[in-house]
Amino acid sequence: MEERKNLDERQKMTDLERLRHSAAHVLAAAIAQLWPDAQFAAGPPVEDGFYYDVDLKHRISPEDFPAIEAEMKKLIKANQVFEKVIVTRDQALADAKAGRLAALGNREVPSKFKLDIIEGIPADEPVSYFKTGEFIDLCAGPHVMRTGNVGAFKVTSVASAYYKGDEKNSQLQRIYGTAFKNKTQMDEYFTMLEEAKKRDHRKIGAEMGLYVMDTEYVGPGLPLWLPKGTVIVEELEKLAKETEFAAGYVRVKTPHLAKEKMYKTSGHLPYYAESMFPPMDLSEDRGSSQEAIQHIDDVAKSDLDFTKRLLAIRKIVEIEGKTDATALKELFHSFDEKVSVGKKLIEDERHGNTERYYLKAMNCPHHHRIFAAEPHSYRDLPLRLAEYGTCYRYEQSGELFGLMRVRSLNMNDAHIYCTPEQFASEFNAVNEMYLKYFKIFGLEKYQMRFSTSAPEGLGKKYVDEPALWKQTEDMVRQVLIDSKINFVEVANEAAFYGPKIDVQVWSAIGREFTIATNQVDFAVPKRFGLTYRDKDNTEKTPLCIHRAPLGTHERFIGFLIEHYAGNFPLWLAPEQVRVLTIGDEAAVVDYANGITNELRAQQVRVVADCGTNNIKGKIQSAEVAKVHTMLVIGGRDLEAGNVSVRLHGKGNIGAKPKAEAIANILQAIASRQG
């Protein structure tokens, strides 16, 4: 559920947010005009505009937008004043019951969501309305002065959302719109959207042949990297490996799955099981499990009242492997006799000869076992284990999104085991590495989101180690402050094992992406009993830093596609150079092939186009394929020992001696520039 903003925070709204918030009221008033029985929930400004959640029998569709916009236009033209009215709590409750809130007049049914919201307003906060004409809405403000201040607006889409974001609550229609001071700014916004659409990684990825989703044979969210996409994958790996090698990392390789014991020990199962693929059961003797299920089925049949709960247990036994005795007691206490048999079977199963394997959703436990494989002295630390590890996460079907949200992912992962004394410099070095990468990719805008725990989550969402939480959070905060890195702190979003930093970057067209992560782990190494021998000859548990500066191949490349609009710099370009001949005279073709071979011998990704097509056609196809550098070769070039260089999107830059052109290409690739 979204945190409720207090009045101080509300006053901090920017002018644009205020305008959009007001536009949301105008939208609600327009909808109330068209459908008087509409029940409104909340209508805040959001990043690109605003929305209002409404409960309405009529399904609003894009076909309704013109009518809604027309109503809004009338209200804006009327230039109604946003009039703030402070009311007593009783008055507000009475009005809500009379259906008067978020409405044009009294109604037969109460304004149910507003009623609920009033009840949630803290006692020390005043209750206020905003009135525009006959439309009265419960609202703390702030607003613009008049509806006429909403200069330009558009209703953009409709989607569904749960009341207060909780799936247990009723489902509402969320009407999205956007608003700006004037039409010029709104046009700029829509131009940006158009640009984003053109740069959509799914579109460009398909056009350039970078990856495909074979949902029929492989599965949704499981991308296949085509040869051209694999080039990018491997160039990024090369960059990461070089950078990590220089920073003192060592590389390891681990399998894609592990026994259940791994994730029971790590503590991931209770926190993370939902996000993992269901386990593979390799038990030699599955009898007990089958028997338990059979028994439970029989019990279920024997008493319909309990069917539902029994099926829930059956599911737990069958899938989750959770056989919590307390939960069983609670559910079955009135069923002692029947249940005792089932319980016994389940216990047998738990202690039985089970072999359950999970596809790994993260690499850390494997790395922990590598740490555990050999004894360590404080002299070995920090130990930095790096791996481009393939993980599998069972993302909900509705979450999958091109390369940005997938079920198989390759993480630029590493785990740094260090002493508390080493922590600050190690953590800082990781942050420095991020900045280094940002420079290479030309990312000017970034922000680190520092996520901390919340006291009420200890023992539930987070491991119950209050002292360690405080200690590590303080350490991280200090590093961030000392290094003057741009960061914001958000409470209650940490990983279960420690505070974390998510790195947000903005692409060339200003869209935000969460790319990388950097997490502190003071809990899991302890659970695996990892230790090193310290100077004082005692065994101590190391701290662990999880870090993934390039996130996953999948998301990072998705981001890069948009960032570069598919026009990759030379070092990343799937096809770096294409040699184009003018005609197919043998001498010209020989010269072209010679250049092609020379480049290929230097590891340059080069293709020769020596066919009989005319040069315009060859250039057209090279440009469409976003080939970075085109070397055009005709009789003139052959005679002079030149090549004519043409750069994608930049046009012809003229003839150059062959050796010079090749040297320039090699230099640009080696320096990862251009």
Place this chain on the structure above:
RNA sequence: GCCGGCAUAGCUCAAUUGGCAGAGCAUCUGAUUUGUAAUCAGAAGGUUAUCGGUUCAAGUCCGAUUGCCGGCUCCA
């Protein structure tokens, strides 16, 4: 997973009230011998996502399934 929308050739899109599935690009064949963003001609390409239903007749109407898209919740 939930709500809503969508699904026609490799890609982008056509197909009148239900009445013979079609075009451009890409592909293949041949011709064209060309100086910086598309040379010409021909061929091939389809159980209209899948399964079921209504109908004399279904790409078109109805139902289910799968996938994708926009959101919600979640997240690298």
